[in-house]
Amino acid sequence: MLKYLINQSRVSLAGASLVTVFHGACSVLLVAQISSALTAAEPERGTMALIFIATAIAVMLSYVGAAILFERLGQRANAELRRFVAQRVLAADYRQLESIGSARIQSALAEHSTRVAEFFVSFPVILMNAVIVAGCLLYMAWLSWQVFLLALVVVGLGSVGYHLAHLRAIRHLDIAANEQDQLFSYFRSLTDGAKELRLNRHKRKAFYDEVLSSSIETVRRERTFGMSVFVASGGWAQFLLYAFIGMVLFALVSDGPDRVLIMTGYALVFVYMIGPLEALLLSIPRANMAQVSAERIDEITQAMVTSEVQTDGSSSPALQSIALQGVLHRYYHEQSDELFTLGPIDLDFRPGEITFLVGGNGSGKTTLAKLLVGLYPPEEGRIVLNGSVVDESNRDRYRQLFSTVFSDFHLFDRLLEVGTADLDREGNRLLAKLHLQNKVKVQNGAFSTLALSQGQRKRLALVIAYLENRPFFLFDEWAADQDPVFKEVFYRELLPELRAMGKAILVISHDDRYFHLADRLVRMESGCLTFNSRGPMKDSATKNSGTAPPLALGSIV
Numbered sequence: 001m002l003k004y005l006i007n008q009s010r011v012s013l014a015g016a017s018l019v020t021v022f023h024g025a026c027s028v029l030l031v032a033q034i035s036s037a038l039t040a041a042e043p044e045r046g047t048m049a050l051i052f053i054a055t056a057i058a059v060m061l062s063y064v065g066a067a068i069l070f071e072r073l074g075q076r077a078n079a080e081l082r083r084f085v086a087q088r089v090l091a092a093d094y095r096q097l098e099s100i101g102s103a104r105i106q107s108a109l110a111e112h113s114t115r116v117a118e119f120f121v122s123f124p125v126i127l128m129n130a131v132i133v134a135g136c137l138l139y140m141a142w143l144s145w146q147v148f149l150l151a152l153v154v155v156g157l158g159s160v161g162y163h164l165a166h167l168r169a170i171r172h173l174d175i176a177a178n179e180q181d182q183l184f185s186y187f188r189s190l191t192d193g194a195k196e197l198r199l200n201r202h203k204r205k206a207f208y209d210e211v212l213s214s215s216i217e218t219v220r221r222e223r224t225f226g227m228s229v230f231v232a233s234g235g236w237a238q239f240l241l242y243a244f245i246g247m248v249l250f251a252l253v254s255d256g257p258d259r260v261l262i263m264t265g266y267a268l269v270f271v272y273m274i275g276p277l278e279a280l281l282l283s284i285p286r287a288n289m290a291q292v293s294a295e296r297i298d299e300i301t302q303a304m305v306t307s308e309v310q311t312d313g314s315s316s317p318a319l320q321s322i323a324l325q326g327v328l329h330r331y332y333h334e335q336s337d338e339l340f341t342l343g344p345i346d347l348d349f350r351p352g353e354i355t356f357l358v359g360g361n362g363s364g365k366t367t368l369a370k371l372l373v374g375l376y377p378p379e380e381g382r383i384v385l386n387g388s389v390v391d392e393s394n395r396d397r398y399r400q401l402f403s404t405v406f407s408d409f410h411l412f413d414r415l416l417e418v419g420t421a422d423l424d425r426e427g428n429r430l431l432a433k434l435h436l437q438n439k440v441k442v443q444n445g446a447f448s449t450l451a452l453s454q455g456q457r458k459r460l461a462l463v464i465a466y467l468e469n470r471p472f473f474l475f476d477e478w479a480a481d482q483d484p485v486f487k488e489v490f491y492r493e494l495l496p497e498l499r500a501m502g503k504a505i506l507v508i509s510h511d512d513r514y515f516h517l518a519d520r521l522v523r524m525e526s527g528c529l530t531f532n533s534r535g536p537m538k539d540s541a542t543k544n545s546g547t548a549p550p551l552a553l554g555s556i557v
């Protein structure tokens with residue numbers, strides 16, 4: 001990921017790096033000039049002053065230029081990463097998204113991408129200070145090559161120590177990054193579970209002490225440990241530097257004609273070098289954190305493969321028939337080592353028909369709906385649309401057949417539907433139809449408010465499904481939150497209206513009072529179809545809620 005970003009912006013990065021190297025070189029030059037000026041003769045001082053001023057201006061301009069360039073690079077990297085992750089999320093197979101979980105995705109979008117962007121902020125610091133330190137070493141080599149050799153030995157020792165520390169620290173930063181993904185899901189529970197946490201003091205305390213706080217603590221502990229190892233290795237490097245200075249000043253520089261020049265030169269360079277060296281040692285850990293975050297983003301985005309061909313056309317295909325043939329799906333529950341198997345299912349749908357899908361909780365109704373609308377590809381069996389098999393090449397197009405309201409539907413704050421000429425007028429007409437005109441309006445393609453009751457929000461979701469106006473409507477327990485009056489409207493007016501418009505309709509429902517209104521009733525138990533009947537439902541068939549309708553009703557699957 002980091003390599004990809006570096007590759008993407010290699011021209012700007014090279015430009016900014018050149019400016020940084022130039023800045024570092026000018027800074028060292030400045031120190032060398034100060035050192036020379038201390039011992040220079042009077043006639044040379046005028047020219048030296050002019051060169052000094054020019055160098056100081058170059059230092060300032062290159063510093064500002066490099067800092068701006070790298071800030072831009074950092075912000076661009078952050079934005080690009082977020083776009084990249086968002087696009088991968090949008091294209092990913094739905095089932096994979098479910099198993100990755102929203103917390104890890106949020107963590108990648110919010111925290112990890114910011115840390116990766118920080119690399120671009122720490123990179124110039126590393127580069128700039130590395131250039132200054134290298135320049136200082138070169139200047140020392142020019143003053144005395146023996147001392148320079150000693151400096152190389154010191155740098156070598158420092159590097160080995162630093163590398164060993166690095167390996168240890170990265171392990172802890174990795175643990176912290178893993179825990180942080182989990183922490184994001186706890187942050188969500190803070191708001192999603194706000195009611196439950198307020199209503200139960202014990203739950204609130206246990207959640208805070210045992211779950212949230214302990215996770216925050218793990219992230220804090222592991223990060224602190226990782227960073228402390230880095231800082232300790234920085235201290236080791238600093239100690240080596242002072243030992244080196246001591247040796248040079250008190251043991252290595254022998255008496256001679258250049259003694260004063262060498263001593264003042266070294267003293268100045270050392271004092272000057274300590275700042276950049278410290279900045280260097282502090283910036284490297286930040287770059288390492290960016291590396292850990294980049295790996296985390298890689299891991300998450302690589303898990304989001306998509307096998308499907310994405311289509312651009314917004315129009316839905318025509319619907320003559322849909323047939324599920326031996327369709328099968330399995331959920332594996334790792335913790336309990338259990339498998340839920342749905343199917344094999346054989347079922348067909350046609351336009352102008354209302355199908356009710358009924359069954360107990362956990363019998364597999366929603367899973368079947370997800371298979372039907374193409375959110376899950378069948379593990380076995382196939383879906384046939386108008387006589388053609390649905391596969392990776394056309395599943396995205398197939399999904400455009402469906403307008404759905406799932407029980408865990410999401411309302412966007414604006415209407416994103418395309419192709420409706422007068423969205424506001426049509427939206428407001430439908431709001432009136434669903435008795436919502438006094439609560440909410442559509443203005444400039446957005447709802448005036450989403451602060452509504454659950455039943456009202458579901459009606460809004462229905463407005464959106466109507467606006468999509470696709471050939472197949474799927475309602476997953478839509479009426480569960482509606483009052484009795486509107487239940488009547490839904491089952492006795494809206495559904496027949498949609499049927500009259502030639503729509504195929506699948507209604508997942510527990511409302512046994514209305515089962516007789518279906519053209520077909522399908523019952524599920526433990527992932528299998530136990531009943532599938534076409535033809536008018538007799539009252540006696542549907543009154544016995546919760547149990548299977550009598551077998552005499554129609555064909556049995």
Ligand SMILES: Nc1ncnc2c1ncn2[C@@H]1O[C@H](COP(=O)(O)OP(=O)(O)OP(=O)(O)O)[C@@H](O)[C@H]1O
Pocket residue numbers: 098331332340359360361362363364365366367368
């Ligand atoms: N995302 C998932 N990951 C793993 N298992 C799942 C997932 N969704 C559902 N299941 C499992 O599949 C089974 C069927 O779930 P499904 O949601 O299809 O039932 P349902 O008939 O719609 O239930 P309800 O009437 O309660 O909505 C459940 O037992 C559940 O354990």
